Amino acid sequence: MKNIEHTNRRGFLKLATLAGGGLVLGFSWVKAEAIGSTVASGAIIAGADFNSYLSISPEGIVTILSPNPEVGQGIKTAFPIIVAEELDADWSKVVVEQAPLDTKKFERQVAGGSGSIPHSWERLRKAGATARMMLVEAAAKRWNVPSSECTTENGFVAHSGSNRKASYGELANEAAQLAVPTNVKLKAIKDFKLIGSTIRNVDNPKIITGKPLFGLDFYREGMLFAMIQRPAFGYKLKSLNAEAAKAMSGIVNVVTFDNNVAVVGKSTWQVKKAKDALKIEWxxxxxxxxxxxxxxxxxxxxxxxxxxxxxxxxxxxxxFKNAAKVVKAEYQCPFLSHAPMEPMNFFAHVRPDGVELVGPTQTPELARNETAKLLGITPDKVSVQLTRMGGGFGRRLKADYVVEAVQVSKLVNAPVKVIWTREDDMTGGSYRPAVRYRFEAALDAQGNMIGYKLRGASINAGNSTREDNFPAGAVDNLLIDSVDHKSPITTGPWRAPITNFLAFAEQSFIDEVAQAAGKDPVRFRLELLDKAKQKPTGAIKYDIDRMKGVINLAVEKSGWGKKKGADGKPVAQGFSVYFSHRSYVAQVGEVVMQKGKPVLQKVYSAADCGVVINQSGSQQQVRGCIVDGIGHAMYGNLTFKDGVPQQKNFNEYRLIRLNEIPEVDVHFVQNEIDPTGLGEPSLPPAGGAVANAIFKATGKRLRSQPFAEQEEFKGIS
Structure with a gap:
C-alpha cells in the first residue's frame, strides 16, 4: 500500500491505491487534534516564553507544559485544554510537553486524591489569560489602537475597526517583552469553546503506535538492569549463596541492602534467570x-x-434503647493488589555531582526528597524526569521502588534501571487495607432512622471511616468510631482510599435499613437529606443540594422503579450515591437473571464534578472507575499464609473480564462550579449499586467482597 497521509486535522485519510487495485478510505485512529506530545527535553520549538506554562514560536506553535504526572487520568490533555481555552489558541497548533519536577515554577506536582484540576484550575486559566492579554497589548501597540477594541480567536488577534489581523506567532516576540499584567480578566464559562468539548488524548498517537512513553520504555545507552528478591512479610535475610547467579552470562553483580538481594546485569532476561538461580534462606x-x-x-x-x-x-x-426496630449487619472487604498494567520500575544514576532519576511516579517531589535523604545530599542535587505511567491507582504515591534504584546504582556505581516482575509487584507491593465494618441502625415506629452506629476495624488503614460523610448530620443520634491493627503487611492508598470499600458497606447497609423501614431506598435517602437540610445535627460537610442533584439525575436517566423487562416484570435495580474527593456520584445498577444467575447488565451514572474539562476524558474516567469498582467488588481478593501472599499473578488474582463489563451510561450535572475532581469519585458507589441490584434480583444480601466467592452468591441458582 502506498503511504497514507492525513487530509486534515479531523484525521480522515486520503484515498490510497491497494497493490491489487481498488481504493480505501479510512479514519486515522492515531490523529489527535493537537500536534502531539513529548517527554520533557527542554524547549521543543524555539519561541517566546510567557510564563511557566507556555511559550509561542514565531510560526505560531504554542507549547504548553503539563507539570503533573500522567497516570492515565488524562491530566496531560486536560491541563493544556484549560490554558489553551483562556489563551484562545488554535488547538491544532498546540504541542504538549511533560514538564520535569520543578518546585520553583510549579506547585503540587502530584497525581493523587483527584486534586490536580481543583488545585490548578485558576492558575492554569490565569496563565493562558495573561498571555492572551499580552498578545492583545502587543497588537494594539503595533496598530496604535486601544487594546479594548481588539479581540482574539483561534490563535489570532483582530481589530475589526481597521480590518487588521495578526497571528500569535507574528506577535509573540513583541508580546513577551511587555510587562506581565497583574490583573487579568477570565472568560465567562458560557464563552468556553475547548473546555467541555470532546478532545482526544494528546498521547494517543504514541500509545497506539507503540512509541516510547512509559517508564518501561525508557532506555539509556550503557545502563544496567536490576531485579530484586524481597522477603515475605515478617521475614528477614538469613543467608545468601549467589555464586551460580554471578557466574551466569551477562550478570555484573549481586548486591544486598535492607534485607533485599539485587541481581544486576546487561538485560532483563539475563537478570531474571540469575534471580531465579539465587539460593536464599529467610x-x-x-x-x-x-x-x-x-x-x-x-x-x-x-x-x-x-x-x-x-x-x-x-x-x-x-x-437504641427506645427504638421500635434495630437493624444490625457486618460488611467485610479484603486486601487488594494495585496491579497496574505497568509493574514498578525506575531509572537512577548516582553520580559524584548529583543524581538523575527517570520514571513513572505519582509523587516526584517525594522521590527526590527520599533520594536526597538516603544519600545525605540536598534536594537540588537530584533531578526527576517524568514518564507516563501504565497505571498507579495509588501504588506509585510511594517512593520505595525509586529508592531501590538509587541504592543499587550507588552500590554498583553505574546507571541502573530496576524492574519488578508481575510476581514482585503482587507479592511485594503495598496493598489496599482489609477492613470489617459493624453497623447498627435504630428506627422509630414510623420507620425514621433515629440512631446510627458504625465501627470500622481495619488492618493498617488508620481511620477506616469518613465520619462526616452522609448520613452524618441527617441522624439525631450517631456514633462513629474506628480501631486499627498494625501489621507487617505493607498497605497504602488504593484508588479512592478508604471510600472505595466504605461506600459499598454504607450504601448496602442503608438499603437494609430502608427495607426494614418499608421504604423505597432512594426515597429513604432523600428523606434523610431533607432532614439534614431542615434540621441538621452537628456539622454538615457535604453539599446536600449537589447530592440530591445527582440522585435525581440518576433516577431520571435510569427510570428508577419504572423499568420493565421483556417479560413485563420490573427490572432489578440497585441504587448507590456517594460523596468523595469533593464530587458527588449516584449510580443505578441493573441485574438480569440468566440461567439462574444474576448478571450485571447496565450501570447508570450521574456525576457532579463541577465544570467538565474534556468530555472524552471525563466519560472514560467515570467508565474506568465503574469497571474498576465492580470488578474488584466481584472478584478481587488477596489472601496470606504465614506472611506470604497466596496470589502471585493474574492466573490466581482474578480481575474483571471484557465479557463481564456492563454497558455504562454516563451523565454529568451541568453547572458552573469550579471542577472538584473526577479520577476517583465514581469508583466508591459502584460496589453498593451492584450489591443492591443483586439483592433486588435474588433476595440475597452480599456483605463481603469479593461477591463471587461468597456462599450467598454461589447459592444463587
Missing part, C-alpha cells in the same frame, strides 16, 4: 500473619474496647 523477624489470623483480629477489634471515637451526636444509647 528467617522470621516479625509476626507471620495469615488470613485466618485477620478474621480473628477483626472479631476482637469489633467486640473489644479502645476504639477511637470519630464523631458522636446526640444520645445514642437512649435512641
Amino acid at each position: 528467617e522470621k523477624a516479625d509476626a507471620l500473619e495469615s488470613t485466618a489470623d485477620h478474621n480473628r483480629i477483626f472479631k476482637e477489634l469489633l467486640d473489644g474496647s479502645g476504639a477511637t471515637v470519630r464523631r458522636k451526636d446526640g444520645d445514642v444509647e437512649t435512641a
Whole structure:
C-alpha cells in the first residue's frame, strides 16, 4: 500500500491505491487534534516564553507544559485544554510537553486524591489569560489602537475597526517583552469553546503506535538492569549463596541492602534467570500473619474496647434503647493488589555531582526528597524526569521502588534501571487495607432512622471511616468510631482510599435499613437529606443540594422503579450515591437473571464534578472507575499464609473480564462550579449499586467482597 497521509486535522485519510487495485478510505485512529506530545527535553520549538506554562514560536506553535504526572487520568490533555481555552489558541497548533519536577515554577506536582484540576484550575486559566492579554497589548501597540477594541480567536488577534489581523506567532516576540499584567480578566464559562468539548488524548498517537512513553520504555545507552528478591512479610535475610547467579552470562553483580538481594546485569532476561538461580534462606523477624489470623483480629477489634471515637451526636444509647426496630449487619472487604498494567520500575544514576532519576511516579517531589535523604545530599542535587505511567491507582504515591534504584546504582556505581516482575509487584507491593465494618441502625415506629452506629476495624488503614460523610448530620443520634491493627503487611492508598470499600458497606447497609423501614431506598435517602437540610445535627460537610442533584439525575436517566423487562416484570435495580474527593456520584445498577444467575447488565451514572474539562476524558474516567469498582467488588481478593501472599499473578488474582463489563451510561450535572475532581469519585458507589441490584434480583444480601466467592452468591441458582 502506498503511504497514507492525513487530509486534515479531523484525521480522515486520503484515498490510497491497494497493490491489487481498488481504493480505501479510512479514519486515522492515531490523529489527535493537537500536534502531539513529548517527554520533557527542554524547549521543543524555539519561541517566546510567557510564563511557566507556555511559550509561542514565531510560526505560531504554542507549547504548553503539563507539570503533573500522567497516570492515565488524562491530566496531560486536560491541563493544556484549560490554558489553551483562556489563551484562545488554535488547538491544532498546540504541542504538549511533560514538564520535569520543578518546585520553583510549579506547585503540587502530584497525581493523587483527584486534586490536580481543583488545585490548578485558576492558575492554569490565569496563565493562558495573561498571555492572551499580552498578545492583545502587543497588537494594539503595533496598530496604535486601544487594546479594548481588539479581540482574539483561534490563535489570532483582530481589530475589526481597521480590518487588521495578526497571528500569535507574528506577535509573540513583541508580546513577551511587555510587562506581565497583574490583573487579568477570565472568560465567562458560557464563552468556553475547548473546555467541555470532546478532545482526544494528546498521547494517543504514541500509545497506539507503540512509541516510547512509559517508564518501561525508557532506555539509556550503557545502563544496567536490576531485579530484586524481597522477603515475605515478617521475614528477614538469613543467608545468601549467589555464586551460580554471578557466574551466569551477562550478570555484573549481586548486591544486598535492607534485607533485599539485587541481581544486576546487561538485560532483563539475563537478570531474571540469575534471580531465579539465587539460593536464599529467610528467617522470621516479625509476626507471620495469615488470613485466618485477620478474621480473628477483626472479631476482637469489633467486640473489644479502645476504639477511637470519630464523631458522636446526640444520645445514642437512649435512641437504641427506645427504638421500635434495630437493624444490625457486618460488611467485610479484603486486601487488594494495585496491579497496574505497568509493574514498578525506575531509572537512577548516582553520580559524584548529583543524581538523575527517570520514571513513572505519582509523587516526584517525594522521590527526590527520599533520594536526597538516603544519600545525605540536598534536594537540588537530584533531578526527576517524568514518564507516563501504565497505571498507579495509588501504588506509585510511594517512593520505595525509586529508592531501590538509587541504592543499587550507588552500590554498583553505574546507571541502573530496576524492574519488578508481575510476581514482585503482587507479592511485594503495598496493598489496599482489609477492613470489617459493624453497623447498627435504630428506627422509630414510623420507620425514621433515629440512631446510627458504625465501627470500622481495619488492618493498617488508620481511620477506616469518613465520619462526616452522609448520613452524618441527617441522624439525631450517631456514633462513629474506628480501631486499627498494625501489621507487617505493607498497605497504602488504593484508588479512592478508604471510600472505595466504605461506600459499598454504607450504601448496602442503608438499603437494609430502608427495607426494614418499608421504604423505597432512594426515597429513604432523600428523606434523610431533607432532614439534614431542615434540621441538621452537628456539622454538615457535604453539599446536600449537589447530592440530591445527582440522585435525581440518576433516577431520571435510569427510570428508577419504572423499568420493565421483556417479560413485563420490573427490572432489578440497585441504587448507590456517594460523596468523595469533593464530587458527588449516584449510580443505578441493573441485574438480569440468566440461567439462574444474576448478571450485571447496565450501570447508570450521574456525576457532579463541577465544570467538565474534556468530555472524552471525563466519560472514560467515570467508565474506568465503574469497571474498576465492580470488578474488584466481584472478584478481587488477596489472601496470606504465614506472611506470604497466596496470589502471585493474574492466573490466581482474578480481575474483571471484557465479557463481564456492563454497558455504562454516563451523565454529568451541568453547572458552573469550579471542577472538584473526577479520577476517583465514581469508583466508591459502584460496589453498593451492584450489591443492591443483586439483592433486588435474588433476595440475597452480599456483605463481603469479593461477591463471587461468597456462599450467598454461589447459592444463587
